[in-house]
């Protein structure tokens with residue numbers, strides 16, 4: 001009798017904790033809402049539904065790269081990031097969960113150029129090379145493969161437009177620092193969407209005449225608040241949106257830009273989109289823990305937007321990874337405080353990074369240790385089908 005009573009009490013207590021009146025309905029949390037190109041709302045339910053939707057052979061591929069984001073950065077953000085969603089991290093809802101190795105051809109510790117090349121082309125290369133193999137020969141990237149299939153291509157970053165990561169997807173060059181050459185090739189590649197930090201006096205840094213002429217074909221928005229006004233002018237024209245410096249510190253810029261890019265790229269034949277969040281690397285180099293935590297969240301908001309898109313467009317594959325870890329970030333001694341979290345370096349480390357995914361065929365990565373080149377090979381195979 002005593003046992004029965006305590007069982008009954010436990011059930012009553014559970015029901016009251018669930019605030020569910022006896023049913024197993026999950027508690028609804030505040031959705032992530034903003035008004036930008038239109039009302040956008042991502043709730044916990046959206047992410048759960050996205051995780052469980054029936055995905056079909058894709059025509060669209062989205063690759064999101066958090067530069068310098070280690071596994072510990074994610075765990076620390078889960079525990080200590082103040083501005084994360086009330087339901088935690090969107091990344092935690094992705095159903096295919098594995099890791100990948102990141103070493104380059106020249107070092108156990110890659111830089112962003114060699115890592116972007118591996119992710120974009122499937123070829124390991126020398127640190128500082130973009131889109132070239134170790135012999136200095138250009139290698140075909142995923143944007144070129146998508147283009148061959150008549151698909152649109154887009155590159156979004158909250159770093160400099162000619163940063164190593166975006167360059168790896170559009171450029172073939174043996175130096176990540178040759179800004180003018182990178183710009184020339186980037187414009188020549190003609191992405192349909194290009195968004196990033198590009199406060200360059202482009203007409204004064206010595207771009208070729210052909211690059212300047214190509215840029216004339218773009219709808220150019222020099223200020224984020226004007227993006228949508230400019231976009232409305234012509235739905236067919238390629239779009240180049242840029243901002244002043246330090247956009248990576250702006251909360252929702254990456255989420256907004258991801259939404260804009262997805263709207264812009266949507267078309268019958270499909271698209272390839274690369275989105276980079278750079279704050280996890282920048283704050284790693286500075287050993288800035290708060291910067292790390294908020295950069296994971298900034299990136300995660302963009303992931304939520306992409307997951308919402310996948311739910312509405314099940315012919316889309318979404319892959320999330322990092323190019324490398326940065327800072328050698330530790331975990332706290334206990335979860336009560338972040339005071340004991342330390343950095344072991346102001347540079348990159350060779351730690352494996354996450355490979356999280358959603359969509360057709362992505363279960364092959366679940367529970368596996370892959371290599372960053374496997375991601376490029378997988379994307380190219382999908383885009384060619």
Ligand SMILES: [Zn+2]
Nearest residue numbers: 068281326348
């Ligand atoms: Zn770095």
